[in-house]
Amino acid sequence: MDSQFLVSLLMILVTFGLYIGIAVYNMARQTSDFYVAGRNVPAVFNGMAIGADWMSAASFIGLAGTVMLLGYDGLAYIMGWTGGYLLLTFLLAPQLRKSGRYTVPEFIGDRYSSSTARLIAAVATIIISFTYSIGQLSGSGVVIGRLLEVHTAVGTIIGVVLIAFYSALGGMKGITWTQVAQYLVLIIAYLIPVIFMSLQLTNNPIPWMSYGQIVGELQQLDAQLGISEYVVPFTEATKWQFLALMFTLMAGTAGLPHVIVRFYTVSTMKAARWSGAWALLFIGLLYLSAPAYAAFSRFILMTQVAGSSIADLPAWTASWVNTGSLSVADTNADGILQWEEIVISNDIVVMATPEIANLGIFVIGLMAAGAMAAALSTAGGLMIAISAALSQDIYYRSINPEATESQRLLVGRASIIIATVAAGLVALNPPGAITQIVAWAFALASGTFFPALILGVWWKRANGPGVIAGMLIGLSVTLTYIFAAKYGGFTILGIIDTGAGVFGAAAAIIAIIVVSLATKAPSKEIQEEVMDLRYPEGMTYKDGEVWRTDPAEKKRPDH
C-alpha cells in the first residue's frame, strides 16, 4: 500500500462523504421534492447541477483523448455537445417549463393526448438512460479499479452501491445539491493539471491562451515526421460524418430526458433561460480545456517520450502499459521509441496527465475524485429519469392510477435500485467502448424525443398518431442505421454509426408531419395549450384571447 493509494482513497472518501452528507441532509419527503426539488433551485446552482449531470465519464475521461487522437475531427464532439444547449434553451426549455409537467413522457402523453405515446416515450426514456448509464458505471469501475488497485468488476460494484444509495435516499433534491458539489470537485480536478502543464510548457498559466503556440509546434513536428497534420480537417472520416455527428450530438442533447428534467427544477421560464446560460458557461469551461489537454499531452508524448531510448522511458509509462491502454513496442528494434510506435488509448490521456507532467500525488488523487464525480453524478441523474419514467409514467399513469404518494415513492426508489444493479451487471462486461455507447444514446434521443418535443411545442397541428408513428419510425431508423453501419459496413456519404441520429431525426420529423396531416387535428383544448406555450408565464391563451395573470394567481397543474 503506497502513499499514492492512500491519498487517492482519502480524496475519494472525503468527496463521497460530502456528497452523501448533502443527500442525507436533504432527504426528500414528498413526491414533488423527490423528482424536481420543489422547483426552487436558483439558476446559477441549477446551471452547475446541469453541468455535473451533463459531464459524464465520457467528457471527463474520454474527450481530451478523443481530440488528441482524432485531431480536428474530434472537435465535432466539442461543438456538438455545447451547441445542443442552443436548441434546448431557445426552442424547448422555457416552453416545457411553462407546460408545468414533471417528466418528458408526461409532457408527450398530455400534449398529444395519447397514453400510447406516453408509454412509448417512457420506454424510450428507459432505453436511452439505461444505455447511457452502462457507460458511466463501467467508467467508474475503471477509475475505482485502477485507483484502489482492485479488479474493474469490483470497482463497478462499489460504484453501483454508491449510486443506488444516494439516488434512492435523496432523490432529485439530494442530487441537485450533491451535483453542485460534484461540479466544483470535477472542474477543479480538471483545470489544475492543465494549468500546471501550461506553465511547464509555455510559462503561461492560462492554457486557453497558450496552447495555440503548442498547436503550431505540433504542425511542424507532424510535417517533419511526414504524418497527417494535427489540425488538417477530415482526415479520420468525411466532412459529412463530421456534420452528421455534430447534428446528432446537438439534437440528442436537446432530447435527453435526464437533461430536460433539469429545466423543470426551476420556478419560472426566466429561470429556465438563465439556467441554460449558466449551464453552458460551466460546461464550456471543461470543453474549452479539453483541446488544451490534447495539445499539451500530444506535445509531451512527441517530444519527451518519442525519441527516447526504449530502456529509459519515464516511470509513468510502465503502470499504464500494464493496464493495456498504452503500448510502446519497439517494432523496428532500433532501441529508440518512435512516435509511430506509441499506441495510446484515448481513455487514459486525462488520467495519465498528472503523471506525465509529474504533478504529484495530491493532484493525481484529485483527478480520481473528479473522474468519480463525473461518472456518479451523471449516473445519478440518469437513474432519476428511469425511476420517474417507471413510477410516474408507467406505474401510476398506466398500471395503478389509485396509487398513493408513498406507493409511488416506493416504486421510484425500488426502480432506482433495480436499474442501477441491472446497468451494473451489463457494465461488468460492457458491449462496447464508453464513448461509443454514449454516442448511441445521443443518436436514439435525436431520433425520438428531439422531433417529438420540437414539433409538440412549435406545431399545434401535430397529433397523437403522428407522434406515435414518428417516435417508432425514428427509433427503428436510428437502430437500423447504427447496426447496418457498425456491423454491415453500410454507409451513406461516409456517415458511420455515431452520426445515425441525422437519419433518425429526419425520418421521425417527416413521419410526424405526414401522419398528423393525414389524420384528425388535435382537439381545440390541446391546440390552445400549444398556443399558450408561445406566451410568457404572465399571459394565458384561451378561446382566441389572451389573459393576463397576476403572479399570485399563478397555478400549476397538481399531480
Add this chain to the structure above:
Amino acid sequence: MRKIDKREADSYFRIRTILITIYLLIGFTASFVVVFFAEQLSEFSFNGMPFHYFMGAQGAILIFIILLFTNAIINDRIDKKFGLDQDEKE
C-alpha cells in the same frame, strides 16, 4: 385575471421568435457553416492556431455562451417592457 389586447401578446411572441431565429442563425454559422468551409478557412490563423481549428476548439463555444447570456438579458428587458417582471424569489 384580466383580458389584454391579443396584438400586444402577439407582438411579444413575434419579437421573441425573430430574436431566437437570429441567435440560431449565428450559432449555425459558427458551427455548421464554418465546418463546411474548414479547408478554405485554414488559410489564416487566430489565437495561434488555424482559424477553422480555433472555431472548433474555442470560437464556437464562446459564441454559444455569449448567445445564451444575450438571450437571457434581452429577454428580461423585453419582459420588463411588457410589464411581465417575474418575482425575484428564484
